[in-house]
Amino acid sequence: MPGMDVRILPGVKQDHPADVMRGEETQIAGYLATHPGFDGVICLPGTHTKWVHVSAGEIVSFRTAMTGEMFALLSTQSVLRHSMGAGWDADSFAAGIDQAISKPEGLAAALFSLRAEGLLAGLNPDAARARLSGLLIGAELAAMRPYWLGQQVALIGAESLSRAYAEALALQSVPCHSAGVEDMTLAGLTAAWSQIYGEAA
Amino acid sequence: MPGMDVRILPGVKQDHPADVMRGEETQIAGYLATHPGFDGVICLPGTHTKWVHVSAGEIVSFRTAMTGEMFALLSTQSVLRHSMGAGWDADSFAAGIDQAISKPEGLAAALFSLRAEGLLAGLNPDAARARLSGLLIGAELAAMRPYWLGQQVALIGAESLSRAYAEALALQSVPCHSAGVEDMTLAGLTAAWSQIYGEAA
Numbered sequence: 268m269p270g271m272d273v274r275i276l277p278g279v280k281q282d283h284p285a286d287v288m289r290g291e292e293t294q295i296a297g298y299l300a301t302h303p304g305f306d307g308v309i310c311l312p313g314t315h316t317k318w319v320h321v322s323a324g325e326i327v328s329f330r331t332a333m334t335g336e337m338f339a340l341l342s343t344q345s346v347l348r349h350s351m352g353a354g355w356d357a358d359s360f361a362a363g364i365d366q367a368i369s370k371p372e373g374l375a376a377a378l379f380s381l382r383a384e385g386l387l388a389g390l391n392p393d394a395a396r397a398r399l400s401g402l403l404i405g406a407e408l409a410a411m412r413p414y415w416l417g418q419q420v421a422l423i424g425a426e427s428l429s430r431a432y433a434e435a436l437a438l439q440s441v442p443c444h445s446a447g448v449e450d451m452t453l454a455g456l457t458a459a460w461s462q463i464y465g466e467a468a
Numbered sequence: 469m470p471g472m473d474v475r476i477l478p479g480v481k482q483d484h485p486a487d488v489m490r491g492e493e494t495q496i497a498g499y500l501a502t503h504p505g506f507d508g509v510i511c512l513p514g515t516h517t518k519w520v521h522v523s524a525g526e527i528v529s530f531r532t533a534m535t536g537e538m539f540a541l542l543s544t545q546s547v548l549r550h551s552m553g554a555g556w557d558a559d560s561f562a563a564g565i566d567q568a569i570s571k572p573e574g575l576a577a578a579l580f581s582l583r584a585e586g587l588l589a590g591l592n593p594d595a596a597r598a599r600l601s602g603l604l605i606g607a608e609l610a611a612m613r614p615y616w617l618g619q620q621v622a623l624i625g626a627e628s629l630s631r632a633y634a635e636a637l638a639l640q641s642v643p644c645h646s647a648g649v650e651d652m653t654l655a656g657l658t659a660a661w662s663q664i665y666g667e668a669a
């Protein structure tokens with residue numbers, strides 16, 4: 268509209284290891300605005316989950332895992348879709364987490380077992396879906412161990428997904444606290460506004 | 469057609485760990501018919517790659533990895549598709565194999581790097597595709613180590629795919645020899661025919 272003063276907030280890029288984010292940086296800014304002095308690790312679960320080390324008000328390093336996208340592809344488009352229910356089973360999720368963390372090198376063989384156990388052993392479809400999620404989030408935790416080991420983790424994500432990550436991290440004795448995506452996005456946009464126009468604007 | 473004597477050859481199932489094959493058993497039978505007394509490991513690369521331990525003319529155990537399907541999903545349907553060429557780069561393939569074998573727990577983080585390096589570091593799209601293949605076949609080799617370690621491996625698969633597996637295994641100092649899918653399928657069907665109707669039929 269004529270007369271509107273439109274700004275676009277930039278994303279963040281990292282050269283080594285190469286990584287990018289676009290949107291999550293605003294949520295991180297929102298978290299820092301609402302938790303002044305926060306120093307530690309923020310995990311933003313989603314299609315492309317981000318793990319972010321924050322210190323002195325800045326992003327020190329971050330890393331992305333395609334866990335959400337992988338789960339969507341495997342559960343709805345791969346041969347595993349025939350074995351998937353729409354429900355959940357907490358014990359199967361925990362078993363998947365445990366399997367992937369304790370034996371990350373076995374992931375490639377563990378996935379097809381979901382299909383084979385569905386055919387041969389009557390694996391419950393909800394249990395299969397929860398174990399697939401556990402295997403993939405577990406593989407992510409195995410890759411991101413330097414981020415969460417011995418840390419407190421702040422989770423910013425959709426409620427049910429954040430709850431799954433909180434459970435997975437609790438199994439590694441990592442305490443978490445959660446913040447809402449919408450709240451953090453608004454707080455981040457507000458913080459950017461204040462920075463651009465000054466607190467009084 | 470009236471008067472035809474039609475037979476269907478059964479697949480193979482395994483209870484622990486749960487696994488199934490349907491079609492590969494005929495190629496294995498063909499390999500045994502054309503290599504009498506073979507004792508060792510057969511790998512059948514494909515959408516669902518099978519690793520099979522054969523001894524005394526029987527399948528002792530087998531395991532499936534969904535590597536081909538995973539490669540198809542990630543390279544054509546995930547965010548990584550934007551970074552993929554149609555070509556190949558042997559060094560990048562070898563680098564992916566090495567990365568996945570030496571650090572299998574890092575796979576979840578390694579995948580998105582292909583996208584980020586495409587955006588930030590101008591990663592060549594053919595190199596990206598070859599490294600994705602290397603990461604996934606490397607993750608499979610990490611899972612299937614008990615099958616190939618210290619073995620000779622017989623490969624039965626499409627030529628270009630078998631060549632990729634042979635290269636990956638050569639990097640682990642595992643010698644391979646290849647047999648054609650069509651030859652082994654025909655030999656397996658012929659062997660089944662002979663078993664049902666007798667050599668003289």
